[in-house]
Amino acid sequence: MRAPRPDAQRRTVDPAPTTRTVRRARGMMTPASTARHATPMPQTIKEASPMTESQPADDASDGPLTPGGAELSGVVRRPFTPRALVWNGEAFVDDVRAIEPALDILAADSWRSSHGAAAHFDLHCLRFEAGVARWALDAGLPIPSAREWASMRRAMIAAILTAHHDTHRDAGLETGQDLFPRIGWEMIGGHAGPVFVLRIRACPPMRDDTTLLWTGLTDPRLHPTVKGPDIERLGKLRGVAASRGCDDAILADPNRTVLEASTGSLVWWYEGKIVLPAHRERVLPGVTETMVARRAASLGMQVVRANARTDDWGSGQGVWFLNSVQGISPVTRVVIGSRAMHLAPFVATAEWRHWWGSQFRPYSPSL
Numbered sequence: 001m002r003a004p005r006p007d008a009q010r011r012t013v014d015p016a017p018t019t020r021t022v023r024r025a026r027g028m029m030t031p032a033s034t035a036r037h038a039t040p041m042p043q044t045i046k047e048a049s050p051m052t053e054s055q056p057a058d059d060a061s062d063g064p065l066t067p068g069g070a071e072l073s074g075v076v077r078r079p080f081t082p083r084a085l086v087w088n089g090e091a092f093v094d095d096v097r098a099i100e101p102a103l104d105i106l107a108a109d110s111w112r113s114s115h116g117a118a119a120h121f122d123l124h125c126l127r128f129e130a131g132v133a134r135w136a137l138d139a140g141l142p143i144p145s146a147r148e149w150a151s152m153r154r155a156m157i158a159a160i161l162t163a164h165h166d167t168h169r170d171a172g173l174e175t176g177q178d179l180f181p182r183i184g185w186e187m188i189g190g191h192a193g194p195v196f197v198l199r200i201r202a203c204p205p206m207r208d209d210t211t212l213l214w215t216g217l218t219d220p221r222l223h224p225t226v227k228g229p230d231i232e233r234l235g236k237l238r239g240v241a242a243s244r245g246c247d248d249a250i251l252a253d254p255n256r257t258v259l260e261a262s263t264g265s266l267v268w269w270y271e272g273k274i275v276l277p278a279h280r281e282r283v284l285p286g287v288t289e290t291m292v293a294r295r296a297a298s299l300g301m302q303v304v305r306a307n308a309r310t311d312d313w314g315s316g317q318g319v320w321f322l323n324s325v326q327g328i329s330p331v332t333r334v335v336i337g338s339r340a341m342h343l344a345p346f347v348a349t350a351e352w353r354h355w356w357g358s359q360f361r362p363y364s365p366s367l
Contacts (some may be wrong), residue, residue, distance in 0.1 A: 021137040034188040060061045080167055080177060080202040086188075087152060087196035092159045096196050102186035106194055107131030108228035110182035111287070111324040112203050113239045116164045119324065119359040122367045123287045125153055131226045133184050141193070153365040156183060156198055157200060160363065163200045166176065178203035180325065184228060203325060209332040209345070212261060213246040214310055216337075218254050224282050233264040246335055248281055248321065250310065264323035265289035266331070272303040279307070288322040290350070291359065310334055318346030327356040 083091035084099050109128035118124075129149055136143045144152065147209050160181050167177050180203035185194050185199040220237065221230040241262070248261040259277055260266050265286035268275050274296045277283050293303045313319050319331040330345035346352075 003366075007015075012245040021219055061174065074188040079165075080179070082202070083159075083163060083198075083200045085198045085200075085218075086166040087155070087198070091155045092196075092198045097190040098186075098188050098195075098199075099318060100189060102184065102188050102197070104187040105231055106135045106185045106187070107226060108182055108184035108231065110180060113160055113164070113181055114203075114360055116161050117360040117362050119356065119361075120291060121289055121361075121363055123290060124324070125367060127227065127285065127287065128183055131228060134226065135185065135194075150365055152196065154349075156181075157365060159198055160200060180204065203339040205328050207247060207326055207333075210248060210326070211246045211333040211335065212266075212331055213241040213244050213249045213322070214252075214336040215240060215249055217252075219251040220287040221251070224259075225284060227284055238262045244335055246333075250307075250334070253279065254309075256309050258309060259283050260286075261321055264321045264329075266319060266321060267292065268308060268313055268316045268319040270312075273304050275308060275316075276303065276305050278307045286322055287324050288327060288356070291356070292320070292322060292328065295355065298314065310336060313343060314341060318349065319343055320349070322348065328353050 047205045054341050084095065086095035086098050102116045107128055108131075113123070125318050129144075133143050135141070141163045161178065163179055163181075167179070180201045182199045182201070184197050184199065186197045187194055188197065215237065217237075222233075223229040237249045237251075241247065248263055250261055250266070251259045253259060257265060257277075257279065260277060265283070265288065266277070267289060274293065275290065276293065296303050312330075313334070321329040321331050328349065330343075330349045332343055332345065334343065
């Protein structure tokens with residue numbers, strides 16, 4: 001079965017989508033142990049030292065991850081075995097057909113899960129459900145009801161918490177490793193239509209900072225406002241960045257205006273204002289970007305949208321890479337051809353990183 005694609009130019013990520021022309025595509029913290037009710041925080045987060053200068057598919061690569069052991073207090077944990085579970089209408093269950101990579105990903109969302117908690121799980125669910133609804137309308141498929149979505153969220157939480165419990169048991173430690181769940185509406189072998197697949201992987205470690213590559217290529221995405229359909233294209237771009245010793249690649253429009261990175265949002269600080277990309281129709285609405293913008297506004301800071309090129313960053317106060325795996329990561333180096341531009345982190349980066357870590361809450365199916 002071939003799945004229709006949503007309109008690449010649609011500007012909104014509203015939970016209430018409208019009908020469009022159908023297009024076809026080829027198939028394809030404080031440790032939890034410190035207090036029973038303490039707010040869980042990512043176990044791997046490192047608070048950067050305060051600096052004296054200058055500051056959205058939203059995570060590390062959504063492609064296959066190679067699980068690796070982690071060392072804590074001299075104990076080496078066993079690698080976490082990735083899980084692929086399929087929704088059967090009542091629960092997420094093992095399905096050998098989901099072990100292989102998806103033929104196509106229509107919608108997806110992923111995040112860091114730490115000690116059985118996540119930062120704004122509700123926003124991830126809303127974005128995913130909106131993406132599914134847009135696809136379903138185009139394909140003439142039924143959209144899950146509010147009751148069905150709530151049931152799926154409860155089952156998703158149960159599966160993730162079970163995985164966390166297993167990491168604790170397998171590690172022989174009080175706190176297990178962070179996980180990287182991804183919920184997707186996917187085309188997989190053996191199924192006539194799209195199915196909901198929950199993939200649980202080991203989470204990539206936190207970075208102290210981020211280095212970016214300017215490839216000179218125009219943004220290759222066909223559906224920039226929907227997380228999922230372009231994961232494979234973005235993975236290839238990120239691979240190019242890795243080959244140049246960078247963490248991620250910059251996505252830009254034909255005018256060289258910065259849009260975001262292949263796996264995260266890019267925002268910059270300028271004259272005390274936090275600047276978000278102006279082209280909303282070409283940018284994935286990032287969960288972490290939303291969190292940061294809301295906090296900045298609540299603190300009385302100006303939040304503006306404006307076009308920027310990498311050369312503009314040098315006159316600002318810092319650039320941040322934002323996603324739900326790395327949280328807030330200061331961009332310290334941008335590789336452009338044979339030269340590298342070095343950037344000083346925004347002066348309050350350490351405090352903002354600590355704040356992001358404090359946003360992790362126990363899972364709840366309520367939105």
